[in-house]
Amino acid sequence: MNRVISPKRQDNKTIIIMILLVLILFSTFNSVSNILKPVGFISLSLLLTITLYLLLFHFSISKKLLKTHLVILVSSTIMLFIMLIGLYNNPSLSGIKAIYQFVSVIGLLVFFSLIKWNAHKNKLMYKFSIILIIFLPIFGDIGFIGAYMVLPIFFVLLQRKKTVVNAVLIIICLYLIYLAGMRAVFLLLFVSAITYFIWNFISKTKLRFITYFLSLTTGLLSFVFIYPNLINWSKYPEADAFIYAYTGKHIMSGRNRIWGPLIDKINEKPFLGHGTGIIPYDVLGIQISSHNLYLQTALQNGLIGLIILFILFLIIWLIYFRTKNIYSTKLSASFFTGILVYQSFEVVLTQNKMDTAVIFWIIIAIGISNSIYKDRSDY
Numbered sequence: 001m002n003r004v005i006s007p008k009r010q011d012n013k014t015i016i017i018m019i020l021l022v023l024i025l026f027s028t029f030n031s032v033s034n035i036l037k038p039v040g041f042i043s044l045s046l047l048l049t050i051t052l053y054l055l056l057f058h059f060s061i062s063k064k065l066l067k068t069h070l071v072i073l074v075s076s077t078i079m080l081f082i083m084l085i086g087l088y089n090n091p092s093l094s095g096i097k098a099i100y101q102f103v104s105v106i107g108l109l110v111f112f113s114l115i116k117w118n119a120h121k122n123k124l125m126y127k128f129s130i131i132l133i134i135f136l137p138i139f140g141d142i143g144f145i146g147a148y149m150v151l152p153i154f155f156v157l158l159q160r161k162k163t164v165v166n167a168v169l170i171i172i173c174l175y176l177i178y179l180a181g182m183r184a185v186f187l188l189l190f191v192s193a194i195t196y197f198i199w200n201f202i203s204k205t206k207l208r209f210i211t212y213f214l215s216l217t218t219g220l221l222s223f224v225f226i227y228p229n230l231i232n233w234s235k236y237p238e239a240d241a242f243i244y245a246y247t248g249k250h251i252m253s254g255r256n257r258i259w260g261p262l263i264d265k266i267n268e269k270p271f272l273g274h275g276t277g278i279i280p281y282d283v284l285g286i287q288i289s290s291h292n293l294y295l296q297t298a299l300q301n302g303l304i305g306l307i308i309l310f311i312l313f314l315i316i317w318l319i320y321f322r323t324k325n326i327y328s329t330k331l332s333a334s335f336f337t338g339i340l341v342y343q344s345f346e347v348v349l350t351q352n353k354m355d356t357a358v359i360f361w362i363i364i365a366i367g368i369s370n371s372i373y374k375d376r377s378d379y
Contacts, residue, residue, distance in 0.1 A: 016054070017121065021128045023047040025135060027355045031144040044355050048104035055111045068319055068371050069110055075312040076106045082305045083276045090275025098277045098300070101351045105361050112365035116373050117328065122158055129155045133172055146182030147348070149173040151359045153189065154335055158328060158366075183249065184345035192338030196330065203324040213317045216337055217310055220344050224259055224295060258288055259295060266298045273302035293343035293350065309350075313340065316364060323370040332367025339364070 027047055029040025059065065065073070083102060087095040115121065129152035136145050153173050156166050177185045195202070195212075202212040233239070243249070258280060265274065265283045274283055278300050280290050290296045298306045320333040339360045343349050348356045 013115070014121070014124065017115065017124065020047060020051065021124075023050070024358055025128075025132065027358065028136060028148060029139070030355045031353065036139065040355065044358075047358065048108065048354065051111045052104060052107040055107050055114075058111075058114060066372060068368065069113070071315050071319075072106070072110065072312070075308065075315055076102075079305065079308045079312060082272070082301050082308060086273055086276030086301045086305070089272065090278065092275070092277045094279070095275060095277030098351045101354055101357075105350060105354070105357050108358060109361045109365050109368070112362050113368040113372060115365075115369060117366050117369050122155065122328075125155045126159055130169065133169060133176075137176065142176075142179055144180070146177040146180035146185040147342075147346075147356045148359060149177050150185065150188065150335070151363065154331065154363050157331060160327065181249070184342050187345075188338035188342040190338070191341045192334045195337045196334035199324075199330050199334065203321065206321060209321050209324075210314075210318070213314060213337075216340065217313070220340065221294060223344055224263070224292060227259065258284075258286065258290060259292065262290055262295050262299060266295070266302075269302060271302045271304055273298060273300045273305060276300050289352075290347060291345055293347045296347045296351070316368065319371045320367050323367075323374055326370050329367045329370045332363055332370075335363050336367065
């Protein structure tokens with residue numbers, strides 16, 4: 001059974017969390033193209049560095065590595081080894097940056113999963129969510145607000161209180177996502193809702209649980225090949241007209257023009273990829289993002305890197321099964337599936353937009369925390 005050495009002073013831990021929340025708040029400036037961007041970069045760098053330091057400090061004091069964290073760190077270390085091979089084959093500053101970002105988000109995941117997310121800390125995050133909702137429209141860039149709203153929605157739902165205030169907060173978040181024009185975020189929430197409502201069915205047995213995850217990830221990989229060819233579908237004009245009428249955007253967002261050529265480049269070096277830190281411009285000469293974490297991973301570190309990444313995700317998913325009956329695990333796991341689907345349209349979970357990645361990994365970490373504190377009774 002996992003055992004955790006409790007902190008000597010719970011108040012100190014709360015203070016640390018509050019400091020990190022301030023850094024998270026200011027790190028959102030990293031996506032703003034104005035004078036505040038350096039503030040966001042510095043805040044984000046401090047956040048990732050401090051969490052890594054605190055994590056190392058924790059392990060140096062406790063001198064114990066929990067089984068839950070061991071499996072995460074082993075798979076992450078294998079992924080890191082593959083990335084180092086990619087860096088060796090193609091040395092670059094962007095490759096070093098990608099490795100630092102991966103190590104940082106895994107460290108952040110482990111650190112936040114060490115926190116005992118009791119009612120007090122959940123309430124603290126709820127208040128922070130309200131601040132985030134007020135803060136971002138005033139100081140942030142409306143074009144990037146959408147993904148940030150996932151965190152307030154999560155912590156409002158975590159309160160499990162059907163109040164007018166909470167309903168208004170959810171509506172505001174959805175409206176801000178709409179203003180940002182980020183359909184992928186709505187898809188994230190939609191997939192999260194589906195997982196949540198069928199949770200009792202898929203978690204009834206471990207076989208169902210694994211089958212659901214494998215079906216989801218298989219669908220994500222299949223989508224990469226299906227999406228570019230949708231334009232050849234006989235019903236495409238009608239479907240496109242329907243989508244445009246309700247979203248103001250066409251089905252084809254331009255990704256169809258980049259994914260096909262990227263797949264061809266991946267096939268040139270299918271096993272270990274073209275090198276850690278490589279971007280589409282390096283192989284195609286096109287100034288555009290791949291907008292797909294899985295294609296980006298395969299491009300950089302090949303199918304081996306992609307498989308290891310999915311193994312890491314599967315490990316996280318299996319950790320959720322240990323506390324499947326806890327509400328916050330159910331909610332965290334549901335959002336986890338939505339976040340994975342979101343990565344089919346963006347590259348934010350392990351590299352690039354780390355300010356958004358921080359938000360996603362905190363949500364994921366809360367479900368893992370339940371597994372670590374499995375015998376706690378404050379739910």
